[in-house]
Amino acid sequence: MQHKHEFSPGDTVEWTKAPFNVQRGLYEVVRQMPEGHDGELQYRIKSKSELTERVVSETQICSRPTNGATSRRDAMFSPDGGKR
Numbered sequence: 001m002q003h004k005h006e007f008s009p010g011d012t013v014e015w016t017k018a019p020f021n022v023q024r025g026l027y028e029v030v031r032q033m034p035e036g037h038d039g040e041l042q043y044r045i046k047s048k049s050e051l052t053e054r055v056v057s058e059t060q061i062c063s064r065p066t067n068g069a070t071s072r073r074d075a076m077f078s079p080d081g082g083k084r
Helices: 072-077
Strands: 012-015 025-033 042-046 053-057 061-063
Touching: 012 042, 025 053
Parallel strands: none
Antiparallel strands: 012 025, 012 061, 025 042, 042 053
16 A cells, blocks of 8 residues: 655655754755655655755654744745745
């Protein structure tokens, strides 16, 4: 049975289960990927503060609220750097 991805490209997610040597925080979903060897759906994500795209499983990330409130998400992903 094929599972459905919870997140779409362009979504902002928080990498909650990042390894100790990797920046935790907000990332943008770049691409949905197929299931990994463990059967979990995967994504390519990218932080605005890094050049590297990373591959994570769906259980390693969670969604962020998108209610329009000024937040770390707005500062990270808005064109003006959150200076609205």
